[in-house]
Amino acid sequence: MVAGLEVSDAVVRYGQVTAVAGVSLTVPKGQVVALLGPSGSGKSTLLRAVAGLEPLVDGAVRWDGEDLAAVKVHRRNFGLVFQDAQLFPTMTVGRNIAYGLRKLAKDAQLRRVDEMLELVGLPGFADRRVTELSGGQAQRVALARSLAPSPRALLLDEPLSALDTGLRRRLAEDLARILRETHTTAIHVTHDHQEAFTVADSVAVLHDGRLLQLDGPDALRREPATKEVAVFLGFRAFVTEHQAHELGWSGSLPVGSVLGIGPSSLVLDETGVEVPVVDQGYTVEDVEIGVRLPDGQRAVVSAPERVDTVTVRVRLIGGAVTPA
Amino acid sequence: MDRRHELSGAGRAAAWALAAAVPAAFLVVFFAWPAATLVARGFHDDTGWTLDGFRSVFTSRRTWQAVGFTLWSSATATVLCLLLGVPGAALLFRRTFPGRAQLRAAVTIPFVLPTVVVGVAFGSLLQPGGLLGGLGLDGTPVAILAAMVFFNYSVVVRTVGTFWARLDPRLADAAATLGHSPVRVFLTVTLPALAPALVSAGSLVFLFSASSYGIVMVLGESRFRTIETEIWFLTTQLLDLPGAAALSITQLVIVTILLWWGGRAQGNLTRALKLQPDVLAARPFRASHDWPLAAVTGAVVVGLLGLPLADLVWRALHPGGEFSLGNFTLLATDTSLGTGLWAALRTSLVTATAATGLAVTLGVLVALVASRRPRRRRARHALATLEAMFLLPLGVSAVTVGFGYLITLNRPPLDLRSSIVLIPIAQAVVALPLVVRTLLPTLRAVDPRQLEAAATLGSSPFAVLRRVELPHLGRGLGLAVGFAFATSLGEFGATSFLARPDNPTLPVLIFRAFGRPGADNYGMALAASVVLAGLAGIAMALAERVRPREVATW
Numbered sequence: 001m002v003a004g005l006e007v008s009d010a011v012v013r014y015g016q017v018t019a020v021a022g023v024s025l026t027v028p029k030g031q032v033v034a035l036l037g038p039s040g041s042g043k044s045t046l047l048r049a050v051a052g053l054e055p056l057v058d059g060a061v062r063w064d065g066e067d068l069a070a071v072k073v074h075r076r077n078f079g080l081v082f083q084d085a086q087l088f089p090t091m092t093v094g095r096n097i098a099y100g101l102r103k104l105a106k107d108a109q110l111r112r113v114d115e116m117l118e119l120v121g122l123p124g125f126a127d128r129r130v131t132e133l134s135g136g137q138a139q140r141v142a143l144a145r146s147l148a149p150s151p152r153a154l155l156l157d158e159p160l161s162a163l164d165t166g167l168r169r170r171l172a173e174d175l176a177r178i179l180r181e182t183h184t185t186a187i188h189v190t191h192d193h194q195e196a197f198t199v200a201d202s203v204a205v206l207h208d209g210r211l212l213q214l215d216g217p218d219a220l221r222r223e224p225a226t227k228e229v230a231v232f233l234g235f236r237a238f239v240t241e242h243q244a245h246e247l248g249w250s251g252s253l254p255v256g257s258v259l260g261i262g263p264s265s266l267v268l269d270e271t272g273v274e275v276p277v278v279d280q281g282y283t284v285e286d287v288e289i290g291v292r293l294p295d296g297q298r299a300v301v302s303a304p305e306r307v308d309t310v311t312v313r314v315r316l317i318g319g320a321v322t323p324a
Numbered sequence: 325m326d327r328r329h330e331l332s333g334a335g336r337a338a339a340w341a342l343a344a345a346v347p348a349a350f351l352v353v354f355f356a357w358p359a360a361t362l363v364a365r366g367f368h369d370d371t372g373w374t375l376d377g378f379r380s381v382f383t384s385r386r387t388w389q390a391v392g393f394t395l396w397s398s399a400t401a402t403v404l405c406l407l408l409g410v411p412g413a414a415l416l417f418r419r420t421f422p423g424r425a426q427l428r429a430a431v432t433i434p435f436v437l438p439t440v441v442v443g444v445a446f447g448s449l450l451q452p453g454g455l456l457g458g459l460g461l462d463g464t465p466v467a468i469l470a471a472m473v474f475f476n477y478s479v480v481v482r483t484v485g486t487f488w489a490r491l492d493p494r495l496a497d498a499a500a501t502l503g504h505s506p507v508r509v510f511l512t513v514t515l516p517a518l519a520p521a522l523v524s525a526g527s528l529v530f531l532f533s534a535s536s537y538g539i540v541m542v543l544g545e546s547r548f549r550t551i552e553t554e555i556w557f558l559t560t561q562l563l564d565l566p567g568a569a570a571l572s573i574t575q576l577v578i579v580t581i582l583l584w585w586g587g588r589a590q591g592n593l594t595r596a597l598k599l600q601p602d603v604l605a606a607r608p609f610r611a612s613h614d615w616p617l618a619a620v621t622g623a624v625v626v627g628l629l630g631l632p633l634a635d636l637v638w639r640a641l642h643p644g645g646e647f648s649l650g651n652f653t654l655l656a657t658d659t660s661l662g663t664g665l666w667a668a669l670r671t672s673l674v675t676a677t678a679a680t681g682l683a684v685t686l687g688v689l690v691a692l693v694a695s696r697r698p699r700r701r702r703a704r705h706a707l708a709t710l711e712a713m714f715l716l717p718l719g720v721s722a723v724t725v726g727f728g729y730l731i732t733l734n735r736p737p738l739d740l741r742s743s744i745v746l747i748p749i750a751q752a753v754v755a756l757p758l759v760v761r762t763l764l765p766t767l768r769a770v771d772p773r774q775l776e777a778a779a780t781l782g783s784s785p786f787a788v789l790r791r792v793e794l795p796h797l798g799r800g801l802g803l804a805v806g807f808a809f810a811t812s813l814g815e816f817g818a819t820s821f822l823a824r825p826d827n828p829t830l831p832v833l834i835f836r837a838f839g840r841p842g843a844d845n846y847g848m849a850l851a852a853s854v855v856l857a858g859l860a861g862i863a864m865a866l867a868e869r870v871r872p873r874e875v876a877t878w
Contacts, residue, residue: 145498
C-alpha cells in the first residue's frame with residue numbers, strides 16, 4: 001500500500017480522443033508533485049480525473065490504498081484550484097472561504113476564514129465582494145477557499161497562468177511556502193518549468209497523455225529521461241561526447257547518450273572555442289547570444305553585455321545527459 | 325480617396341438619427357399616441373378632467389376580481405413555468421444527446437401558436453367528453469393555468485438554458501470539490517448564479533400570462549376574467565370607454581413597474597458573473613445520473629405540450645367519433661361565420677405578410693441603431709432608452725393597442741378605422757419587439773475588435789457596416805421573419821378589435837365559431853385551429869433552420 005495519492009495506469013478519453021493514456025504516479029503525503037507539460041498534454045485532464053470530475057476509462061486513483069472509483073467528487077475531500085479562481089460571484093470573500101466549512105459551527109467558521117486570509121496574505125478581506133479583487137487576490141482567495149476544509153490533497157490546475165509574469169513569480173514562491181507550512185499533499189499542474197521547479201518537490205513531465213519522467217528538479221535537469229523532456233526544459237542543441245570535449249567539456253557520457261546544451265551550459269571563456277555569433281537578444285537579467293556550434297546547431301550563451309564582435313569564444317561547462 | 329464614402333462625422337450622426345427617427349415615428353403614431361389618448365380618455369369626460377372613470381371602475385367588485393385573477397393566475401403560471409422549465413433548460417442546454425436540436429425546436433412550437441388555438445386545444449381536452457374530461461377540470465382555473473404554462477414553457481427553457489449554457493461548469497466543480505452534494509451545489513451556487521435569467525424569464529412569463537387574452541376569452545367562459553377581457557367587456561359590451569381606459573392604464577402601470585424592476589434586478593445580478601462566450605458547458609447525457617431531468621422534461625413535453633396538440637388534431641379529424649374530413653370540408657364551404665375559410669385565410673396571410681414586412685424593416689433599423697457603441701455616456705443612455713422603448717409594446721396589452729386605435733385613428737388627420745390597413749399595423753407593433761430581440765443579439769455578438777480590424781484594414785465606417793455587420797444581421801433575419809409572421813398570423817388581441825365583421829382573420833374566425841352553439845361550429849373551430857397551428861408551425865420550422873446560435877430567447 002502506498003501512503004498518499006496513487007494514480008495507476010489512468011486512461012481518460014473524450015469520445016475518440018485519448019487525453020490521458022495510461023499514467024501512473026504517486027504523491028507521498030506532504031509532498032508536492034508538479035504535472036508539467038505543453039498545452040494538450042493531458043495534464044489538466046489527469047487532474048480532473050483525480051478530483052473525480054472526469055471518469056476513468058481504465059486504471060485507478062487510490063488514497064492510502066483505497067480505490068476512489070466509487071467515491072463521488074464531493075466525498076473525496078480533494079481541494080481544487082482553477083486557473084481563473086472560479087469564486088462564487090454571489091458571495092463575499094468570507095462566504096466563499098467558508099463554503100466548504102459547513103460542518104463547523106458559525107464562530108469556528110469565522111475564525112477559520114480569518115486564519116486562511118492571514119495565511120494567504122489578505123487579512124481583513126472577508127467582507128469584500130469578489131468582483132472587487134484583482135486577479136492575484138482572487139487566486140489567493142481561491143487557494144484559501146480550497147485549503148480551509150483541510151483537504152487531504154490539493155489539486156492546482158494552472159493556478160498562476162492567468163497572472164502577469166512578475167506576480168506569477170511572487171505568487172509561486174508564496175504558494176510553495178503555504179504548501180510547505182500546511183504540509184499539504186498537492187498536485188500542481190503547470191506549463192511553466194520555472195514555476196514547477198519553484199513549487200514542487202518532484203516534477204512529472206507529460207506529453208501526449210503519457211508520463212515521460214517523474215523526478216526531482218535536479219535529476220530532471222541533469223538527466224532528462226528522453227529528448228522530448230530535454231527539449232521541453234529548454235535544451236535545444238545536442239552533442240556527442242567527442243563534440244562536447246572539443247567544446248571544452250571534461251565529463252564523460254554513458255554509451256548511447258548525448259549532452260543537451262541549455263542556456264546555462266555554455267559560458268564565455270577567452271580560452272574557449274571560437275564560434276560565430278548568429279543573433280543576440282535581451283532578457284531582463286542578461287543578454288542571450290545565439291551562436292553556431294561547429295556542427296551547425298544553434299546554442300545560446302548568457303552574457304552580461306552585448307558583444308560587438310562577429311565571433312565569441314565559449315566553453316561547455318555542463319548539460320543534460322540525454323538518451324540519444 | 326473615394327469621396328462618396330467619406331461622410332463627415334456630423335453627416336454620419338445625421339444618417340443614424342434618421343434611421344432611428346423612422347421607426348420612432350412609427351412607434352409614436354401607432355403606439356404612443358393611441359396609448360396616450362387612452363390615458364387621457366381615462367381622466368376626461370365631456371365636461372372636463374375627472375377621475376370618474378377610475379372611481380366607477382375601481383369601486384366595482386368585478387374589477388377587483390379581474391385584477392386579482394390576473395395577478396394570481398399570472399404569478400402561479402410563472403412559478404409553475406420556472407419549476408418545470410429549469411429541469412428542461414438543464415436537459416436541453418447542459419446535456420448533449422441525439423435529437424437535442426429537434427427537441428429544442430419542438431418545445432418552441434407552443435410559443436408561436438395563436439392563443440386562441442391554445443385555448444381551443446385545452447378546452448377540447450378538458451371538456452366533458454374530452455380525453456381528460458374525467459378529471460373535472462373543465463371551467464376551472466386549472467385549464468387556464470395549464471394553457472398559460474403550455475404557452476410559456478419554452479420561454480423559461482430558452483432564456484434560462486442559453487444563460488446556463490454560458491455559465492462556466494467549473495464553478496459547480498469548485499463547489500463539489502468543497503464537499504457539497506450535487507443538490508446542494510445546485511441550490512447554493514448554480515441557482516443564485518442563474519438568478520438574472522430566472523428574473524428575466526419570470527418577468528416575461530408573467531407579462532405574457534397577464535396578457536394572454538385569447539386563452540382566457542376561450543377558456544374563462546366569462547366566469548374567469550382578467551384585466552384584458554374586462555377591457556374588452558367594458559369596451560364592446562358596455563361601451564364604457566372611460567372605464568376601459570382606466571383599466572388599460574392600470575395594466576400599463578403594472579407592466580411598466582414589472583419591466584423596470586426586472587431590468588434593474590437583472591442588471592444588478594448579471595454584473596458579477598463572468599460568462600463564457602461560447603457553448604462549451606454541455607456534457608453527454610448519462611441516464612444513471614440525469615434521469616430526473618429526463619423524467620420531468622419528458623412528462624412536460626408529452627403530457628403538457630404534446631397531448632393537447634395531438635388531441636386537437638385527432639378531434640378535428642374525428643367529428644362524431646369517426647375519422648372524417650367533414651370538419652375541414654365544412655370549414656372550406658360554410659359561410660355562416662361571415663366569411664369562408666378561404667377568404668379568412670387570404671385575409672390572414674395578406675395582413676401577416678404586410679405586418680411582417682413592416683415589422684422586419686423597422687426592426688432592422690432599430691437593431692442597427694441600438695447596436696451602435698458610442699463613446700459618450702449620454703449617447704449610450706439614449707440608445708438604451710431607445711431599445712427599452714421598442715420593448716414596451718411587448719408588455720402593453722394588444723387589447724390596449726387595438727382599443728387605442730379605435731379611439732384615435734378614427735378621425736382626420738388619420739382616419740384609418742374603416743381601412744384594413746390598421747390590422748397589419750397593429751400586428752407589426754406587436755411583432756416589432758420580438759424582431760428587435762431577435763436581431764440585436766446577432767449584432768451585439770460581433771466582436772468590436774473585428775470592426776476595429778476592418779477599419780485598420782482600410783474600410784470606411786459605411787464599408788464596415790456593409791461588409792461586416794450586415795452579413796451578421798442577415799443570419800438573424802430568417803428567424804426574425806419567422807417570428808414576425810407567426811406572431812402576426814396568430815395575433816388576436818388587437819385584431820379582434822379591428823377586424824371588420826365581414827372580413828375576419830383566421831383567429832377571429834376561430835373565436836367566432838368557438839363561441840357559437842352546435843357541433844358543426846365547434847368542429848369548424850377545431851379544423852381552423854389545426855390549419856392555423858399548421859401555418860404557424862411551418863413558418864417557425866422554416867425560421868428554426870436558419871436560427872443563428874447566439875439568438876436564444878424566443
